[in-house]
Amino acid sequence: MSTEETPDDRDIPEDGEEVAVRDALEERNASFDDGIVDLLAWVLDTETRARIYLYLRQHPDSTSEEIATGTGLYPSTVREALAELHEEGKVERRKRESSGAGNNPYEYTAQAPADLVTSIVDGVQDELNTVFNLDRHLGETEADGERGPVTISVDVEGKADAGAETGTEAGDD
Template sequence: MSAEDSSDDAEISEEGDEMAIRERVADEAPESFDEGIVDLLSWVLDTETRARIYLFLRQHPDSTSEEIATGTGLYPSTVREALAELHEEGKVQRRKREASGAGNNPYEYTSQAPAELVTSIVDGVQDELNTVFNLDRHLGRAESEDGEPVSINVEVEDDAGADDD
């Protein structure tokens, strides 16, 4: 074996190691991104279960509770309970799946758009921030002005307007 052969082998080995590292990073990046989204949605939607369901429905609209349970790995009863709550809160919509033939047509679920979700929670967050801001007044410790010092405004730009900047 010549010195040239061993240097070629070293280059191939380094390239192989580099490729393996790139593949591992590429595989882990979406998982960590997804987990970050799930964490944020868990805060917005109150539980990780509801966050996983919401995220699944963003990726797979018009899914049944059975499809959601299979896709998320959650128990079917847990999915049905969370879907009922999310539907009652207006965060998901449901309609009967149209199917030919006899039998029950299950509900299909679709989640509201992220912009609508954010808009729906802003008032609650604003109220909570105002309570913290006025904590001394609520505790009777200090005089403070009446009013709501925290105001959150959400502006949603359409896709066409976003490119104009």
């Protein structure tokens, strides 16, 4: 028997190696998912809302019951968060079509990530300009207009969102 390894021999995992590789991949995916949830929790205010948003991006047109089952959250918690997200325009809802009589629950769909970012940018921009103009708001200096120096624009697929731009016009100094 030869002690030399062939390329094919190196590709065959030893006992336990396959399990270790699978565990490592699952751990990497879990940390990736946790990182996404953490980021969305910052954007959407809570981890619950982040998990619901992420679930809806993966499973559009889901009912609150399906979301609760899929996320492991309490149904009442899901319903409350969905109501808030719908009121804020971050999720859309419509009645599920049913051919039979009975209750037609709402189906929810999360807005696209680009739309989510654009909707958040306006609020962040306003808050930054409020801080920048704090002395005006406190009455320390005269207000010479409410335009602020902070302008945040979102470029989605090469097209700037003009709705996010406020402040000085292009060419003004």
